[in-house]
Amino acid sequence: MPGPQRAEDAQYEIVEGNAIIIDSAGTEVVTLNELGTLVWQRLDGGHDVGSLAGELGARFDDVPAQQLEDDVRTFLKDLQDSKLIVGRF
């Protein structure tokens, strides 16, 4: 089953390590921090929550894996509510 991926109409640009996204309605600009941007760039349908959290774990080895997964899931839910991503996670 494909993982979450960026919505086709979510236009974005990377500026100094931050993803800046225009939502599907074209009425709101969403700015992600550097970690959010790291996840956003991997939302191609080929990564599930576990693999996304695993990549973050390589940067934060003192954070429990479960906490990273929870954080990623919360972040994806936020993106989903804004219709910036599609697919299950």
Place this chain on the structure above:
Amino acid sequence: MLERQWVATEGGSEGCGVEVQPRRAQGADGIQGLVARQRLASVSVMGGADAVFSSRVVDIGDVGVLLEAADEARHEAICALLGALPTISRPAGVAIRYLIHAPALPRREPDHDLDGYRIWYQNDTLYLAHQTGGQARVDESTGWIGGGGDGAVAAFRATFHLVVTHLLATKDRFVLHAGAVAGADGAYLVFGESGAGKSTLSLAALESGWRVLSDDMVVLRQTGATVQVAGIPRPVAVPHDLRPTSFPPTWPDGRGRVELSPSCLSRDWAPVTGTIAVGHGSSPEGALRALAGHRALQVALRSFASTMHPPLLRRFFPAAAALARRPAWELLHGSDTSGRLDVASRLLTAAETPTATLPNRAGTAASRRRPV
């Protein structure tokens, strides 16, 4: 029947850069007569049969823009704002027609109601009403402006910016509410709301030997990662108490400001090397701070009047991001009026030769900002 027509001449210098040449209209069977009838028929759809009093083509952002006025008052209104633009012989790509009768507006609540403007979008057509009485309808190639009664100058000033922004964005030319000052390496865009100090910085730049492309309205074009800017020459209005020395003011503009002739502006294109967001500081020495890229992007988006229309916002977005990848600064003017020009000049020089570091932008949560 006599039809008054202002015939364009290249580089003309009389009045609004055009010469007056009344000419006799052709008979109804001639080609000119046919053209005239078609034009009147199409204009009458807009709410009244407005004749053409003056007509000329000017260059704005490499696009030929036909400026047409229905009577002398509207002609003078166009001249007051855009008289510094020379007439060109190239065909027009878009048209702005200033009519006596106001274009009809949609019979529903506006999509946006802000700063004295009511704005509707219907498919890709912009409808606009301003508190001066000026109204406009703009499709992808023509903007019709009308209304305003005896206040033709105020109505045109109020509507032109949104009309030309919408028209040129369809040609990938992006009109911004911003100034532009150019040094040896390229130009800085100067962002700020009205009264924030764009004109003050422009005047400081002029007096320091920089070139100024505009203090208030510019147009961008993008080729790959390269973004270039040109000014739309209008009179430069500066606070009267700044007392410019090198460029003496010509006349008061009624807002406690004096206007400098647009002849002090440079008319060439310049590559954009950075952006500056201006404001007023609380200390006499002012301040210069680095601005994070995503903040610079938000500032750039806010300066684009068509941000409210999603298709045009999407069109401008890559150019805005390209701007935001360049060095960006927040420049706060000094609080002491008498020394403000010197402070602005010093801060501008500091921006050109930066030693400051970008602020730490680490955060934990996604943040949302409405573009308007």
